[in-house]
Amino acid sequence: MSTYQALWVTETPQFQQSVVERSMDDLPEGEVLIRVRYSSLNYKDALSATGNRGVTRTFPHTPGIDAAGVVEHSSVAELAAGDEVIVTGYDLGMNTYGGMAQYIRVPAAWVIKRPAGLSLRESMILGTAGLTAALCVDKLLRAGLTAEAGSVLVTGATGGVGSIAIVLLKHLGFHVTAVTGKAEQTEFLRQLGAQEVIAREALTSGTDKALLKPQWAGVVDTVGGDILFNAVKSLQYGGSAACCGLTAGIDFKASVLPFILRGVNLLGVDSVELPLVNKASMWDKLSLQWKLDLESLVKEISLKDVPNAIATMLATQQTGRTLVRID
Ligand code: NDP
Numbered sequence: 001m002s003t004y005q006a007l008w009v010t011e012t013p014q015f016q017q018s019v020v021e022r023s024m025d026d027l028p029e030g031e032v033l034i035r036v037r038y039s040s041l042n043y044k045d046a047l048s049a050t051g052n053r054g055v056t057r058t059f060p061h062t063p064g065i066d067a068a069g070v071v072e073h074s075s076v077a078e079l080a081a082g083d084e085v086i087v088t089g090y091d092l093g094m095n096t097y098g099g100m101a102q103y104i105r106v107p108a109a110w111v112i113k114r115p116a117g118l119s120l121r122e123s124m125i126l127g128t129a130g131l132t133a134a135l136c137v138d139k140l141l142r143a144g145l146t147a148e149a150g151s152v153l154v155t156g157a158t159g160g161v162g163s164i165a166i167v168l169l170k171h172l173g174f175h176v177t178a179v180t181g182k183a184e185q186t187e188f189l190r191q192l193g194a195q196e197v198i199a200r201e202a203l204t205s206g207t208d209k210a211l212l213k214p215q216w217a218g219v220v221d222t223v224g225g226d227i228l229f230n231a232v233k234s235l236q237y238g239g240s241a242a243c244c245g246l247t248a249g250i251d252f253k254a255s256v257l258p259f260i261l262r263g264v265n266l267l268g269v270d271s272v273e274l275p276l277v278n279k280a281s282m283w284d285k286l287s288l289q290w291k292l293d294l295e296s297l298v299k300e301i302s303l304k305d306v307p308n309a310i311a312t313m314l315a316t317q318q319t320g321r322t323l324v325r326i327d
Contacts, residue, residue, distance in 0.1 A: 002023075002024045003021045003022060003023055003024065004021070004022055004024060004101060004102040004103045005019055005020070005021060005022070005101065005102050005303065006019070006020060006022045006062045006097070006100065006101030006102065006103075006303075007019055007049070007062055007063060007064070007100035007101065007303055007306050007307075008020040008022070008060055008061075008062060009048070009049050009051075009056075009059055009060060009061050009062070009063060010059060010060045011051060011059040011060070015049070015050050015051040015059070017049050017306065017307040017310065018307070019303050019304050022062075022101070024103065027097065027103060027104070027105040028096055028097060028105055028106075029105070030105035030106045030107050031074060031075045031076050031079075031106075031107055031108040032071055032073070032074045032075075032076070032079055032085075032105065032106055032107070032108050032111050033071070033072045033073040033074070033103060033104075033105045034067065034069045034070065034071055034072065034085060034087065034103065034104050034105070034106065034111075035069045035070045035071075035072045035102065035103060036067045036068070036069040036099055036101060036102055036103060036104055036326045037068055037069045037070065037120050037121075037325075037326055037327065038067075038068045038069070038120055038121055038123075038124035038323060038324060038325060038326060039064045039066050039067050039068075039098075039099035039100050039124060039127075039324040039326060040066045040099075040124045040125070040127035040128070040129070040160075040321060040322060040323050040324055041160075041306065041309050041310070041313060041318075041321075041322035041324060042065055042066065042127060042128050042129055042160060043159070043160070043245070043247065043313065044065050044093070044094075044128075045063045045064060045065060045093060045098070045100070045310070046310045046313045046314050048061065048063040048065075048093060048094065048098075049063045049306075049307075049310050050310070050314065055094055056094055056095060057095055058095070061095075061097070062093075062097040062098050062100055062101050063093045063098050063100050064092070064093040064098030064099030064100035064101065064104075064324075065088060065089060065092055065093035065094070065098060065099070065128055065272075066087070066088050066092075066093075066099050066124055066127040066128050067086075067087045067088075067092065067098070067099030067104050067124075068084075068085070068086045068087075068114070068120040068121075068123045068124045069084070069085065069104075069120065069326075070082060070083070070084055070085070071083040071084075071085055071111075072103075074108070076108040078108065079108055079111060079113075083113055084113070084114040084120055085111050085112060085113055085114060086111075086112045086113075086114055086120075086123045086124075086283065087099070087104065087106055087110050087111055087112070088127065088128045088131060088271070088279070089110075089128060089131075089271055089272035089273070089274070089279075090106075090107075090109075090110045090272065090273065092104065092106060092110065099324075100303060100306060100324060100326075101303075101326070102326055102327070109276060110276070112276065112279060112280050112283055115283050115284050115286075115287035115288075116287065117287030117288050117291060118283070118286065118287040118291070121323070122294075123283070124323055124324075125294045125295075125298045125321055125323050126164065126286055126292075126294070126321075127160070127321065127323075128271055128272075129159075129160030129161045129164055129321060130160075130164045130286060130292075130294075130321075131271045131279065131282055131283070131286070132161050132244050132269060132271040133161045133162075133164040133165040133168055133220065134164075134168060134282050134285065134286055134290060135242075135244075135269045135270075135271055135274070135282060136161075136165060136220045136242035136244055136267075136269050137165060137168050137169060137172070137220065137242075138282065138285075139240070139242045139267045139269060140152070140218045140220070140240050140242050140267070143218075143240040143265050143267060144238065144240070145217055145218040145239075145240060146217075147172065147173045147174050147175070149217035149218070149236065149239070150175065150215075150216065150217035150236060151174075151175045151176065151177045151195075151196070151215070151216055151217060152169050152174050152175065152176055152177070152216065152217060152218040152219065152220065153177050153179060153215075153216040153218070153219045153220070153221075153231055153234075154166050154169070154176060154177070154178050154179065154194070154219075154220045154222075155179045155203065155219070155220070155221045155222055155223045155227050155228070155231065156179070156180075156221075156222035156223045156245060156247055156248075157178035157179055157180045157189055157194065157197070158180050158182050158185045158188065158189065158318070158319040158320070159222055159247070159318065159319075160318075160320065160321050160322075161220075161222045161244060161245060162178070162220070162222050163189075163192055163297045163319070163320045163321070164292070164294065164297070164321070165220040165222075166178060166189065166192045166193050166194050167192050167193055167292050167293075167294060167297070168290060168292060169193065169220075170192070170193025170194075171193075171290065171292055172290075175195050176193055176194045176195060176196075177194065177195070177196040177197075177198060177216070178192075178194035178196070178197045178198070179197075179198055179199075179200055179202070179203050179227065180197060180198075180199070180200060181199075181200040181316065182316075182319070183199060185319055188297075188319060188320075191296060192296070192297060200227070203226075203227045203230050203231060204226050204227060204230070205230075206230050206233070207226050207229060207230060207253065209233065210233070210255045210257045211233050211257055211258060211261065211262075212230060212233040212234040213234060214234060214235065214236040214237065214239075214262065215234045215235075215236065216231065216234055216235050216236060216239055216241075217235075217236055217239050218235075218239055218240050218241070218242075219231045219232070219235065219239075219240070219241035219242065220241075220242050220244075221241055221242065221243045221244065221245065222244055222245035222247065223245055223246070223247045223248035223249075224243065224245060224246040224247070224248050224249055224250060224251075224252060225246075225248035225249030225250075225251060225252070226248065226249075226253070227248050228241065228243055228248075228252055229252060229253045229254065232254070232258050232264060232266060233255075233257075233258050235258060235262060235264040236262070237262045237263060237264075238262070238263050238264065239262070239264050239265075240264065240265040240266075240267055241264070241265070241266050241267065242267045242269050243266060243267065243268055243269065244268075244269040244270075244271075247316075294320075294321065296320075297319070297320030297321055298320060298321045298322070298323050299320065299321070299322050299323070300322075300323045300325055301322060301323070301324055301325070302324070302325050302326075303324060303325075303326060306324060309322050
């Protein structure tokens with residue numbers, strides 16, 4: 001019986017994570033068997049690995065919403081053994097065993113061939129966080145954001161989505177204002193490309209007011225809650241906020257005033273269930289005109305280091321991206 005190594009989360013009754021040997025026979029049904037080379041750590045993985053039932057209903061389980069690797073077996077004509085591929089989102093790592101393992105088996109409808117301009121490693125430095133940052137920026141551009149309009153606010157700035165959003169916006173010539181709870185990371189954020197760095201508290205006061213001074217041409221919001229509420233109230237006339245995350249909370253208090261007096265837009269971003277064709281086109285963009293140098297924000301770890309990295313992420317001490325090297 002052949003086996004593979006995987007991060008394995010058990011409920012005993014506390015949730016514990018360890019690297020174990022698993023039988024290949026226990027992989028789920030699927031058309032494509034992939035030998036995983038890299039995964040990456042996302043906030044959702046930290047939730048899954050610590051028993052959040054909104055992400056993963058049943059345990060034991062292998063997290064990992066991201067995987068990049070080589071097809072070992074395929075039962076569909078479009079994919080062949082040896083193809084280098086990327087899988088992000090859908091049910092991977094949620095209720096389907098995920099990318100924190102040497103192998104995954106998934107439906108062909110989740111699989112994208114690696115674009116020529118990105119290595120497997122580069123694709124996982126981006127991972128779901130990079131895809132989501134790009135989708136946020138793309139939505140803002142489609143809503144009319146221009147570099148001349150003013151500063152773009154990025155919340156949760158030191159996190160995976162936030163830090164890549166800063167690098168991408170800088171790459172596109174935008175003035176970026178980063179919001180962070182980590183004053184000690186100000187220099188890191190400036191090096192990524194933020195011209196201004198402001199403290200999280202500056203965005204949490206003023207919730208009692210219906211409108212705030214118009215400041216931002218656009219917002220990439222990764223945190224939700226009062227910070228998103230205040231950011232929307234601080235948009236300039238006609239500005240847009242792309243909303244993708246919930247680290248500050250899932251509640252969003254709202255007033256119609258910014259919408260009806262300033263014509264602002266609130267744009268929802270989902271990278272998980274996005275149709276494969278749209279994901280593929282965003283990956284193409286990230287491999288060509290939006291290709292970014294992200295080496296300064298990545299930390300590379302191996303599978304056995306993942307439990308510590310999860311603890312760091314949940315303690316909000318994480319900065320940038322954590323790449324997981326599987327072999
Ligand atoms: P990270 O953990 O890497 O980053 C989150 C950042 O949020 C932290 O680094 C911190 O940044 C900030 N933060 C943490 N706690 C709080 C708080 N209580 N109040 C305000 N800010 C806080 O996560 P990711 O970047 O991977 O993901 C960010 C969010 O986006 C998550 O909610 C995730 O679920 C969501 N997401 C959604 C996707 C979608 O498709 N819609 C896809 C990917 C992610 P700082 O200290 O700099 O303020």
